[in-house]
Amino acid sequence: MNKIRTLIIEDEPAIRKELQWLVSQQESLKLEAMASSVNESLQIIKNTEFDLILMDIQLTDGTAFDILNQLEQPSFHIIFITAYNHFAIKAIKYGALDYLLKPIDSDEFAAAIQKVSKVKQVDYITQLNFLKEYSAAKTIDMSSSICITSLDCMQIVRLNEIIYLSGEGSYTQIHLENKKIVTASKPLKYYEDILPGDFFIKTHQSYIVNKNFIDKYMKTGIIVMRNLAEIPVATRRKDFVIDHLNPLR
Incomplete structure (x- = not known):
């Protein structure tokens, strides 16, 4: 079985070490690289292929959205890591994307990893587009759309x-x-x-x-x-x- 190639983006050393340990406990994951800033992350992503990125939302030189806005056709899944920012969580939920709150619970981490293989590429790009639109607008009205994870598909x-x-x-x-x-x-x-x-x-x-x-x-x-x-x-x-x-x- 091919392992899920994983990148950790986290600027807090203690959290980064914890994520590294959590990844090592999952047989389906293979840690390929780690980064601690927007610029470093972009350089690594441009030169290496990943299946999964564990991405902190708030970094020292910007945010996860600064990274995502520079990516056109991502070919990886994202699990966001956050200490809870209401707006960011709402945006992520609108796109039906996965996230984990700090401190990270090992059971919740394992459950999130199990979801990764179930999300199709076409669905993921749609989800990410929702996130970009929502994070840019910062407001929603009744003409807005939401991405719903149903039993057998993603539905807009x-x-x-x-x-x-x-x-x-x-x-x-x-x-x-x-x-x-x-x-x-x-x-x-x-x-x-x-x-x-x-x-x-x-x-x-x-x-x-x-x-x-x-x-x-x-x-x-x-x-x-x-x-x-x-x-x-x-x-x-x-x-x-x-x-x-x-x-x-």
């Missing part, structure tokens, strides 16, 4: 096509116009964190609705959508939902 969905989302354990069903349903392999909480709160509201622990598709709110604690779907409103979220439906809000 515009936010203004989503009527509502329903959570089922570790999966989320995304109900679109034209009666389409996409089953995403992420829990509802994942989408709660990234969907714009001005348009999407959580009515219940298992439901998030697009306000633009709400037809009416029933006093029985039910929201009726334009497609006639009936969405429950949890008692503890009733005031929150009514407040968000107020046109003068």
